[in-house]
Amino acid sequence: MKRQVVFGFIGTQLDATGGGAGRWEKWRPTVSLGMHEDLALDRIELLVDQRRFKALTSQVVADLKTVSPDTAVRVHDLYLADPWDFEQVYSALFDFVRAYTFDAEHEDYYVHITTGTHVVQICWFLLAESRYLPGRLLQASPPRKQKAGDPGSYAIIDLDLARYDPIAQRFANLRADTTEFLKSGIETRSAMFNRMIEQIERVAGKSKSPMLLMGPTGAGKSQLARNVFELKKQRQNLKGRFVEVNCATLRGDGAGSALFGHVRGAFTGAQSDRAGLLKSADGGLLFLDEIGELGLDEQAMLLRAIEDKRFPPLGGDREIESDFQLIAGTNRDLAQSVREGRFRDDLFARLNLWTFYLPGLKERSEDIEPNLDFELARYARNHGEQVRFNREARERFLKFATGIDAQWPGNFRDLGASITRMATLSESGRITTAVVDEEIARLRRLWTGRATDAGEDAIDFSALLGHDGAERLDRFDRAQLAEVVRVCRQCRTLAEAGRVLFQASRERKASSNDGDRLRKYLARFGLEFERCRA
Secondary structure, eight states: OOEEEEEEEOOTTTSOOOSSGGGGGSOOHHHHTTSOTTOOOSEEEEEEOHHHHHHHHHHHHHHHHHHOTTOEEEEEEOOOSOTTOHHHHHHHHHHHHHHSOOOTTTEEEEEEOSSSOHHHHHHHHHHHHTTSSOOEEEEEEOOSSOOTTOOOEEEEEOSOGGGSHHHHHHHHHHHHHHHHHHTTTOOOOOHHHHHHHHHHHHHHHHOOSOEEEEOOTTSSHHHHHHHHHHHHHHTTSOOSOEEEEEGGGOOHHHHHHHHHOBOTTSSTTOOSOBOOHHHHTTTSEEEEETGGGSOHHHHHHHHHHHHHSEEOOBTOSSOEEOOOEEEEEESSOHHHHHHTTSSOHHHHHHHTTEEEEOOOGGGGGGGHHHHHHHHHHHHHHHHSOOOEEOHHHHHHHHHHHTSTTOOOTTTHHHHHHHHHHHHHHOBTTEEOHHHHHHHHHHHHHHHHHHHHHTTOOOOOHHHHHHHHHHHHOOHHHHHHHHHHHHHHHHOSSHHHHHHHHTHHHHHTTOOSOHHHHHHHHHHTTTOOHHHHHO
16 A cells, blocks of 8 residues: 655644634644544645744644544745745745655655645646646545534545546547547548547647658648647647748748848848748748758758747848747658758757658558548539549449559549549539549559659559459569569560570570460460560
């Protein structure tokens, strides 16, 4: 069993009833602590101004020994010139608890809030709520009718509100609503993504430090940053604006001017003063997307602005103040950029306190279906028309969208554009299998062209094997066949392609006819060499 320890002030009014025998007829909150049979206290820590209340202290300690001989009482001399002065009281109690040696592993602590001024009680509450004093509140109450030996009642208040079921449920509902808001109302199914959103919700509510959102283009960094801003504004944590900047669009003198402002004559064309975007974000949230594109000079100025909340405009000596919260976004590996000398390590260290990776659509394939419904709802809001999939069309599109062929290089932007196209081309508000098939073919062409532009030799299995044939391919066969087709495209004859593919076997003389071996392999998929080359 842990030892039970109570902290409290001697009540200079309620505990002071004179020294006669009649004091036992009256309820005294501090003395009553030792009179409850179900509250076996091992120690009471009494705070009092000994210079003013020495006699009262001696009387209360003696009476506690009478009612609870096994309870140790320790008196702490605490001088308060004005017990109604908040700053003075809080400072004194803060110093007391910081100097006290707590042993939470072996002791339970309570704070007696029945005695002391209202200011004292508030300060006790704040210290317990912030866990500087790792205990619960104890509130004593007198009996309804004064009677000798009646200790009245007491209540223990745990400031961990999650322990109270109705309140805990309200908090859980509020947190669920908050995380849904951060996800733009999309019922995402990715456990990893949902866990990240829960962490962002906690950070947004407690921290003013910069936040770094990493992930590929189109993963939703900008929308999430705006949602964090709206959440913090709802909670009265921010009063200013949401300012968004794509750093990839900032170059040369224009970059520093756009961010930090300039004074007249700072450079050619600077004909008047300019405040800059960092000043515009004063009191609000600044989202710097693609922060990895900033120049090193702008990075140095940004670091100072983050740390000092002040910075000089270009060409100026007088500093500007701006207290903004920063969220940075990037699709680069900033750690690699630091190693390559393209990003300052001190700025990266400052941004890297709260770093969250937003996965792309391929990494969240289970979230494609809820995002499909979200995009249809957005289309309805924007165009005033409700559009739905036929059941077969929906299944076909989802099978393709979550399959291995689906690349989604633009992530959720690509998905949103795809849904918009199908909704626009639908008739009578219904997306049919014909519309889906057209869209799938369009996406395949777009992605094949993108791969070719990037210097890749893309294989369009649907064009090679037909839609159904491509769908039946196992992932293993897909990877193997893709390499075979690439070799066939690079060779002029079947025999040449066979020699390239089976070179190791030929050197061991394990195969006498490489061309025939290749022909039989292609026949498994209904293919011929000339079709692969085409």
